[in-house]
Every structure is written in structure tokens, then in C-alpha cells.
Amino acid sequence: MVAELISVGTEILLGNIVNTNAAYLSEKCASFGLSLYNQQVVGDNEDRLADALKVAIERSDIVILSGGLGPTQDDLTKEVTAKVMGCELIEDAHSKDHIISMLKSFALKENITENNWKQAFVPKGAIIMENHNGTAPGIIIEKDGKSIILLPGPPNEMIPMFEESVTVYLNKLQPEILYSMMVKICGVGESKVETLVLDLINGQTNPTIATYAKTGEAHIRITAKAKNLGSAKKMVEPIVETLKDRFKDNIYSTNENEELEDVVVKELINKKLQVVTVESCTGGLLAGRLINVSGVSQVLKQGFITYANESKMKLVNVNESTLKQFGAVSKEVAIEMAKGGIIEADADIGIAITGIAGPNAEEDKPVGLVYIACCYKDNVVVKEYNFNGNRQKVRDQSVTKALDLLRRCLK
Amino acid sequence: MVAELISVGTEILLGNIVNTNAAYLSEKCASFGLSLYNQQVVGDNEDRLADALKVAIERSDIVILSGGLGPTQDDLTKEVTAKVMGCELIEDAHSKDHIISMLKSFALKENITENNWKQAFVPKGAIIMENHNGTAPGIIIEKDGKSIILLPGPPNEMIPMFEESVTVYLNKLQPEILYSMMVKICGVGESKVETLVLDLINGQTNPTIATYAKTGEAHIRITAKAKNLGSAKKMVEPIVETLKDRFKDNIYSTNENEELEDVVVKELINKKLQVVTVESCTGGLLAGRLINVSGVSQVLKQGFITYANESKMKLVNVNESTLKQFGAVSKEVAIEMAKGGIIEADADIGIAITGIAGPNAEEDKPVGLVYIACCYKDNVVVKEYNFNGNRQKVRDQSVTKALDLLRRCLK
Structure with missing residues (x-):
């Protein structure tokens, strides 16, 4: 079967956002054995969206649209799709209830405005997919052997909906x-x-x-x-x-849904070990990744963000002389941070990151130089990395390598 | 004038790479005042590429293709474009010399193969753009008032070529x-x-x-x-x-490139104030956002991740009785966290987050309930939020609201 993607959004055409949805959906199509020959991007424009959709329906069996399901006037995807497919839009009571409960909970002080109800209208006869992370329901229209799938644009709404509902639907469609x-x-x-x-x-x-x-x-x-x-x-x-x-x-x-932090937390829970994070250049992002995992409270009680030299000394007892002799970005300081963290938090394992995320070099050391130390029992492992890329990329790579070092030390 | 992008590459259709080229080129088109209504992605397939190109030429004045200029048999963009535009391909002596010198310099061990010469062929009468970072020249074909611009796919070849050559070309074309x-x-x-x-x-x-x-x-x-x-x-x-x-x-x-954290850090620097973060459910993500800003070291020396009750008591002196009476997720604890953070870090402003990110409710309180406290001088502000969405979304919203509360308290 041939699938095609249509990403809807002026912000993609203006280059305001990178179209990560298309990459995600393409990968998913490949994993379902669907052949994907074309992707299109159009703005929130009735005629152009209708044209894109007609072309896609002509040449593909499954058309996945993402974006343009919001409550504003700009958002036309559902309306245009219904028109092209010859479907009437009717109010869906369940979707309306869902919108009320969503808006009540996250916008206490805000009035529900008239345009919010637009999201409760769905094409007659369509399959409705609930959106647990937003107000726009997902929609599947089946007609003449074609499936048109409408998904919300924000990745944190689109991806969970795909995993939960579209996956089930596509599995049913597939003969094999x-x-x-x-x-x-x-x-x-x-x-x-x-x-x-x-x-x-x-x-x-x-x-x-x-x-x-x-x-x-x-x-x-x-x-x-x-x-x-x-x-x-x-x-x-x-x-x-x-x-x-x-x-x-x-x-x-080898589990698709298991991230590096899941593996680390699982192992810590299995071994009944407490971990403590001590972060300089990553400023809390490592702890933030670990705390992604539900159940982490058993193994991570606290963490330190020691951005300044004085806080490295004060919070986790790094020696002033070590800082002076080797500089804050050094193997020696990384080790003292990890060891100090263990003592202060009464933890079993300490993981510490110190480095230069940029944009400027420091201590005559280059941007991208990062030291990560892991202490567990009498074992001390410290690694030097020279990462490429901007501030954000250096920090992301540092967090990934720290999680991997933790994983290896736990073995 | 209307521009259109065609990204060529099977790796985009498989979701192996994110199409960052399209985002870059879209933003550039907007900055040149070109209206961009359509983006397309097709694989390295003669018929589908020809179809995409014909549609684009029909509805747009400028068509920018990226990818598919490589030396392999797969790479068809130039050949298909020449065919669609009715241009003959001829060998370009300068491009051939460039290929020889490039291959000599960066692929010492690699023999120059017959298919490398494919890259020296260009459409007759086309404008040739030199590629300082690869062997594929860029090409501009002008015909019947339309411009077709062919760029290499790798961003480190495409972007410099755009900045150096396409920019000059578009400036000449654009009246507005x-x-x-x-x-x-x-x-x-x-x-x-x-x-x-x-x-x-x-x-x-x-x-x-x-x-x-x-x-x-x-x-x-x-x-x-x-x-x-x-x-x-x-x-x-x-x-x-x-x-x-x-x-x-x-x-x-009102500055496109200024994020919420930039505004907060700028204001802290202006007012010469030290901030301290104390985070429970967001586990370091707020500090992580602040540390995105280069220069933050002047105003953020340290932060606390107090995930467990015991660490709230130990690190920032939250009273055991407050925890018992009101629970960890309460206004009262949020305030004590912020105040305790200020004292421990000797800071001027404390911002604290405590909440239930999920997936499970705690203390008989619902998922999404978050308290954010900000203390600055004698001012104490604490806000209650009821966020929707999964664990990640609750945490992301909490961080944004905390930055906004900081911003408002600094006014």
C-alpha cells in the first residue's frame, strides 16, 4: 500500500519550525511496510490544501495529514478534508465533553471562547481518535478504499495519538x-x-x-x-x-519504546541503588532526563546544579585547590563533584558533568570539551569528550553520554 | 514572486533524516520576500521527480531543488531537470577541473571513478555555482521567466552555496x-x-x-x-x-530570536540579581532552560533538585510539619522551597516548582496539579496550575509558567 504525507502549516513554509513530524511519520510508515513516495507541505490555505489532498488521494491509498486542527480560523484541515471527501461536519458530543474538561483544567481563568467548539465538529461517519494531550480529536475518514488520517500538529499531541490509535488502525489495514x-x-x-x-x-x-x-x-x-x-x-x-x-x-x-534513561532507572531499581547527579554545563538536563522515567523517585532523591565554582565547593565540597590547579573543566573536578555528591546525598552512585558548552571557550579550553565522571563503590570512571555543535547540541550529547556511562558502570 | 521547494532523497521519505534543508530554505525564501506555498519531497525516481518538477514550474516562479546531485546512478536531479526543461547536458571544463582538485584533496585513498565525471556535466546555458565543500556544482536554469535552482543535498555544501551564490542571484531578481x-x-x-x-x-x-x-x-x-x-x-x-x-x-x-529564558536572564543581569532554582517534579529542566542562555553564569550559580521529601528538608530546609500538614504538592511547601533556596544559595530570588507530573496521582491530588512559588525581597507569589497532558507535557508547561512568573516578579 502507498502512503503519502501532507504537513499543513504556514510556520513550516516560513521555516519557523523544522518538520520533525514528517520524519516521525515517514519512519512509522516504513515500519508498517507502507511505501511512501511523496511528502507535501502546504499552508493553512483552503484551495492549496484541497489541491494537495486531491493529488494525494489520486496516487496513494493512505493519506496522513498533520496540523491545522487547532481552534483558530487559520486551521482548515478538517473543514477542507470534509469538503474534498464530500462529508458533512457534525458535532460530536464526546469530543465536546473532552474539550470542556481539557479547557477547564488547563485554563482556569480563561473563558472558553466560541472558536473552541469548532474542534468538536467531526466528519459524519469518521473514526474519532481521542487526544489526551490537547483539545483537537484525531480523525480517520474511509472512502472508496482510501483512508485519510488527520492528526494534530504539535508533536506532543500527534505522537501519542499515533502510538495509541493510528498504530492499531494500520495494523488492521495490513493484510500481512x-x-x-x-x-x-x-x-x-x-x-x-x-x-x-x-x-x-x-x-x-x-x-x-x-x-x-x-x-x-x-x-x-x-x-x-x-x-x-x-x-x-x-x-x-x-x-x-x-x-x-x-x-x-x-x-x-532492543525494545523500541525503551530509552537510555529507562534502562538506567530500571537497573538502579533492580540493584536498589541511589543515584545523585551533579551538573555544571548541563544545568539539570541529566536529572531532567532521569526524572522522565516514572518510578524514578525510588532511586533519585536529589540532584545538584553546580554552575559556579563557588557552588561546586559549597554544595559538593570540591576543593578550591583542585579548581585552581586543574580548572573547573577537568577530570579531577568531575571526580570530586561525583564523590562529593555521593557524600552529600548519601547516595550509592554519583554522576557528574563539567564542560564547556559554548559559545565561548573558557580556561583556554575549547568549546565542546566535556568531562563526565561516575563513581560507584570503589570504582571511579571519568571520560573526556570533545563534542561538536552549538551549545544545545553539546549539552544534549553530554547528557546522552552520561546516561550511557551510568549504564556501563551499573553492569 | 512565488517560490517552491523540492527536496530529493529517499532517506527523507524513509524518515532516516529530518528535512532541515527545507526549513533553512523556507526561512531564506521568506527573508527574500518570496511567497512559498508548497514544499514537496520525492525520492530518487525519474518519473516522480519529473512530475513534481512539472507541477512546481506550473505554479511557481522559482523552484529550488536540493539533493540528488551526487555521483551515483541514483542521483538523477540534474538529468531529470534538464530533460523537463528541454536542455542538453554538456561537459563543463571548469567543473571538471574542480572535481579533480576536490577529489585529490579529500579522498586521497579513493580512486576517481568513472561516475565522478557525471558531476561535470551541466545544462547548456545554465548559470554554474561553484561548490567549495563538495564536487557537485550548483546550477541555475532560466527559461520562460522561471528560475530552476539546483543545490546539493548535504547541508554543509548547500548552505554555503546558498549564502554565497543564490543570495546574490535572488537579490537581483526581487523587486520588493x-x-x-x-x-x-x-x-x-x-x-x-x-x-x-x-x-x-x-x-x-x-x-x-x-x-x-x-x-x-x-x-x-x-x-x-x-x-x-x-x-x-x-x-x-x-x-x-x-x-x-x-x-x-x-x-x-518582540524579537523573533528572543526566548522567555533570554528575557529573564537579561532582566536578572540588568538588575544584578542572583536567582536560585528549587525543583521537584521538573527535576532540573527549569535550570536547564535558564542555562540555555549564554552569560547566565553571572546570575545563576546553583540549583537544587529536591525530588524526595527528605531532600526538600535537607537541601532547602522545608519543615517536616509543613510537609505532613499540607503534603509535598502544596502552596506552603512551594513557598518554603523558594525561601529555603534563597537562604542556602545566598540568592536574591528563589523560584520553586512542586507538582504531580504523573502518570499516577499522589497525596489524593490529581496529575497535572503544580504549584510554582517565586520569592523576591518581601514579595512572595505562588500560583496553582492544573495542567493537561502526559508527564512530559506537564513538566514543559510548568517550566514555561515558572519562567513567566519569574519575568513578572522581576518587573
């Missing part, structure tokens, strides 16, 4: 079972990963093998098409085994 | 200037913002007014087209003044 596993790797560069699996990729037909680069990580997806789940699994598993042989402990998970 | 300002609002919901500017939007032609929703924020862009910058500014500024009248101190910036 698709089964995929994701091998998640941290500690080997993307191009090296690609080189190491080139022989497998080149020979691929079914299962298919594809690599994806994430910040500080590389993911490999293996997807098989088969008549039933058992057969599909039998096709995927030997390849996963081959990858395990090749990448060994650089693989942190 | 485009100028825009962004009014950034926090504290009024998106749909309410829309309602409050509907009269302005409805009457829009030039300048245009568009609203954008961000997490916890609403942005309004006003864009004018005119013969020169002065005239364009004169068209935009009265509307910005009208918006200032309507939204007053809910507007935190």
Missing part, C-alpha cells in the same frame, strides 16, 4: 503482519555502525534493515513481513542475534 | 523587500489570543498577521511587503503598537 525490532546502540558512531551492517543492508529484501541516527546514538530497525507473528519473529530474531554479536554491550536495548 | 516582527505572548491561551486579534487578521492583506502556538505561549507574526525596508517597517510598527495595547505585560518580547 509486520514485525520489527529496534536495536539501540550507544557508544559507536553512526557511520561506523553503518559500515558494520552494510553487508546485512545490501542483502536485504525481507526482513529489511535500516539505520537511524539519534543524538549520540544509532538505532537499527529490522522489519519482517509475514503471514503471522510467529513467522515474522523467526525472520527478525536471527538478525538481532547477529547484531548482538557485532555490537555487544554497546547495545542498550 | 519583506519585513516581519514577532510578538511573543505568555499568559494568554492560544485561542483567546486569536479571538483578541481576529479583527486585525480578518482585515489583513499587507501586512499579514499570523498566530502560532508554542507550549504555554502564543506568537503573532506581522509581515509587510514594500519597496524598501523603511516603508515595510512603517507598515509593521503600528500593528505591533496595537498588539502592545491589547496584550500589555503578557508580551515578553
Whole structure:
């Protein structure tokens, strides 16, 4: 089956935002075995959206639109789609109740305005998908063997809706079972990963093998098409085994939905260990990633953000002489931060990050130089990194590497 | 003039990479006053690329293609474009010399293969743009009043070529200037913002007014087209003044590149004030946002992540009795966290967040309930919020509201 994406939003056409939704949806289409030959982007304009949709329906079986479901006049996706498909819009009582409860809870002082009710109207006969993170319901219209899927634009609404509802729908549409596993790797560069699996990729037909680069990580997806789940699994598993042989402990998970922080927190809970974070240049982002995981309260009680030298001394007892001799961005200070954190928090493991996120070099050291220390029992591991990219990218890579170092130290 | 983008590459259709080129080129088109109504993405496929190009030429004056200029058989963009435009491909001596010198310098170990010469062929009569970062020359074909611009796909080749050569070309083409300002609002919901500017939007032609929703924020862009910058500014500024009248101190910036955290840090620096963050459910994300701003080290020395009750007591001296009486998620604890943070960090302002990010309710309180306290001198402000959405969304909204509360308390 052929799928096509239409991203709707003037902000994409103006370059205000990067179209990450299209990348997410493309990857998902591939994982469902759908052939994707075209993506389109149009603004919130009735004629152009209608034209884009007509072209897409003509050449594709499934058209996924994202964006333009908001409450404002600009937002036309639902109205235009209903018109093109010849569907009447009717008020959906359940969607209206949902809008009321959503707006009541997050905008106490704000009046519900007339245009909010626009979101409760849905095409007659459509499948409605509830939006747990916003007021715009998702919509699926089926007609003449085609499926038109309407999703909200904000990724934090679109992605959960896709995972929860669209996935179920697409699974039903597919005559064959698709089964995929994701091998998640941290500690080997993307191009090296690609080189190491080139022989497998080149020979691929079914299962298919594809690599994806994430910040500080590389993911490999293996997807098989088969008549039933058992057969599909039998096709995927030997390849996963081959990858395990090749990448060994650089693989942190083979579960699509498991992030690096999930693995770390699970391991801490299993081992009944308390962790403490001590962060300089990442300023709380590492703790923020760990606290993503529900249940983390068992293993992370507190964290320190020691941005200034004085706070490194005051909060986690880094020695003034160490700071003077080696500078704040040094192996020595990273180790003292981790050790001091353990003592102050009465924790079992301390993880500390100190580095230069930029934009300016400091202490005659270059932007991107980062030290990460992990102390666990008598073990002290400290790593030096030289990251590329801007302030944000240096900090994101630092957090990923810190999580990976924690993971390895816990083994 | 109307521009259109065609991104060529199977890796975009598979979701292997995010199409950042399209965002870059879109923003550039807007800055040149070009109207961009459509973006397309197609794979390296002759028929589909030809179809996409024909549609684009029909409806647009300038078509910018990126990708598919490489040396391999897959790369078809130049060949297909020449065919569609009815141009003959001829060998360009200068491009051939450039290829030889590039390959000699960056691929010492790699032999020059026959298909490398493919890149030296250019459409007869085309404008050739030199590629200082790769072997594929850029190409501009002019025919029947249309301009077709071919750029290499890798951003580190495409962007320098755009800045150096395409910019010069577009400046010559463009009769009008485009100028825009962004009014950034926090504290009024998106749909309410829309309602409050509907009269302005409805009457829009030039300048245009568009609203954008961000997490916890609403942005309004006003864009004018005119013969020169002065005239364009004169068209935009009265509307910005009208918006200032309507939204007053809910507007935190009119600078496109200024984020909420930038405004807060600038104000702290101006007032020479030290801030301290004390975070429970957001676990470091607020400090992480502040530390996004370079120069923040002058005003933020440290922060506390007090996830557990015991750490609220130990690190920032929250009273055990307050915790027992009101629970960790309460106005009273939020205030004690902020006050305790100020004392411990010897800071001027304390901002504290305590709440229930989910997935489970706690203390008989619902998911999404968040208290944010800000203490500055004798002033104590504490706000109760009931956020919607998943764990991540509750935390993101909390951070935005905390930054906004800080901003307001600093006034």
C-alpha cells in the first residue's frame, strides 16, 4: 500500500519550525511496510490544501495529514478534508465533553471562547481518535478504499495519538503482519555502525534493515513481513542475534519504546541503588532526563546544579585547590563533584558533568570539551569528550553520554 | 514572486533524516520576500521527480531543488531537470577541473571513478555555482521567466552555496523587500489570543498577521511587503503598537530570536540579581532552560533538585510539619522551597516548582496539579496550575509558567 504525507502549516513554509513530524511519520510508515513516495507541505490555505489532498488521494491509498486542527480560523484541515471527501461536519458530543474538561483544567481563568467548539465538529461517519494531550480529536475518514488520517500538529499531541490509535488502525489495514525490532546502540558512531551492517543492508529484501541516527546514538530497525507473528519473529530474531554479536554491550536495548534513561532507572531499581547527579554545563538536563522515567523517585532523591565554582565547593565540597590547579573543566573536578555528591546525598552512585558548552571557550579550553565522571563503590570512571555543535547540541550529547556511562558502570 | 521547494532523497521519505534543508530554505525564501506555498519531497525516481518538477514550474516562479546531485546512478536531479526543461547536458571544463582538485584533496585513498565525471556535466546555458565543500556544482536554469535552482543535498555544501551564490542571484531578481516582527505572548491561551486579534487578521492583506502556538505561549507574526525596508517597517510598527495595547505585560518580547529564558536572564543581569532554582517534579529542566542562555553564569550559580521529601528538608530546609500538614504538592511547601533556596544559595530570588507530573496521582491530588512559588525581597507569589497532558507535557508547561512568573516578579 502507498502512503503519502501532507504537513499543513504556514510556520513550516516560513521555516519557523523544522518538520520533525514528517520524519516521525515517514519512519512509522516504513515500519508498517507502507511505501511512501511523496511528502507535501502546504499552508493553512483552503484551495492549496484541497489541491494537495486531491493529488494525494489520486496516487496513494493512505493519506496522513498533520496540523491545522487547532481552534483558530487559520486551521482548515478538517473543514477542507470534509469538503474534498464530500462529508458533512457534525458535532460530536464526546469530543465536546473532552474539550470542556481539557479547557477547564488547563485554563482556569480563561473563558472558553466560541472558536473552541469548532474542534468538536467531526466528519459524519469518521473514526474519532481521542487526544489526551490537547483539545483537537484525531480523525480517520474511509472512502472508496482510501483512508485519510488527520492528526494534530504539535508533536506532543500527534505522537501519542499515533502510538495509541493510528498504530492499531494500520495494523488492521495490513493484510500481512509486520514485525520489527529496534536495536539501540550507544557508544559507536553512526557511520561506523553503518559500515558494520552494510553487508546485512545490501542483502536485504525481507526482513529489511535500516539505520537511524539519534543524538549520540544509532538505532537499527529490522522489519519482517509475514503471514503471522510467529513467522515474522523467526525472520527478525536471527538478525538481532547477529547484531548482538557485532555490537555487544554497546547495545542498550532492543525494545523500541525503551530509552537510555529507562534502562538506567530500571537497573538502579533492580540493584536498589541511589543515584545523585551533579551538573555544571548541563544545568539539570541529566536529572531532567532521569526524572522522565516514572518510578524514578525510588532511586533519585536529589540532584545538584553546580554552575559556579563557588557552588561546586559549597554544595559538593570540591576543593578550591583542585579548581585552581586543574580548572573547573577537568577530570579531577568531575571526580570530586561525583564523590562529593555521593557524600552529600548519601547516595550509592554519583554522576557528574563539567564542560564547556559554548559559545565561548573558557580556561583556554575549547568549546565542546566535556568531562563526565561516575563513581560507584570503589570504582571511579571519568571520560573526556570533545563534542561538536552549538551549545544545545553539546549539552544534549553530554547528557546522552552520561546516561550511557551510568549504564556501563551499573553492569 | 512565488517560490517552491523540492527536496530529493529517499532517506527523507524513509524518515532516516529530518528535512532541515527545507526549513533553512523556507526561512531564506521568506527573508527574500518570496511567497512559498508548497514544499514537496520525492525520492530518487525519474518519473516522480519529473512530475513534481512539472507541477512546481506550473505554479511557481522559482523552484529550488536540493539533493540528488551526487555521483551515483541514483542521483538523477540534474538529468531529470534538464530533460523537463528541454536542455542538453554538456561537459563543463571548469567543473571538471574542480572535481579533480576536490577529489585529490579529500579522498586521497579513493580512486576517481568513472561516475565522478557525471558531476561535470551541466545544462547548456545554465548559470554554474561553484561548490567549495563538495564536487557537485550548483546550477541555475532560466527559461520562460522561471528560475530552476539546483543545490546539493548535504547541508554543509548547500548552505554555503546558498549564502554565497543564490543570495546574490535572488537579490537581483526581487523587486520588493519583506519585513516581519514577532510578538511573543505568555499568559494568554492560544485561542483567546486569536479571538483578541481576529479583527486585525480578518482585515489583513499587507501586512499579514499570523498566530502560532508554542507550549504555554502564543506568537503573532506581522509581515509587510514594500519597496524598501523603511516603508515595510512603517507598515509593521503600528500593528505591533496595537498588539502592545491589547496584550500589555503578557508580551515578553518582540524579537523573533528572543526566548522567555533570554528575557529573564537579561532582566536578572540588568538588575544584578542572583536567582536560585528549587525543583521537584521538573527535576532540573527549569535550570536547564535558564542555562540555555549564554552569560547566565553571572546570575545563576546553583540549583537544587529536591525530588524526595527528605531532600526538600535537607537541601532547602522545608519543615517536616509543613510537609505532613499540607503534603509535598502544596502552596506552603512551594513557598518554603523558594525561601529555603534563597537562604542556602545566598540568592536574591528563589523560584520553586512542586507538582504531580504523573502518570499516577499522589497525596489524593490529581496529575497535572503544580504549584510554582517565586520569592523576591518581601514579595512572595505562588500560583496553582492544573495542567493537561502526559508527564512530559506537564513538566514543559510548568517550566514555561515558572519562567513567566519569574519575568513578572522581576518587573
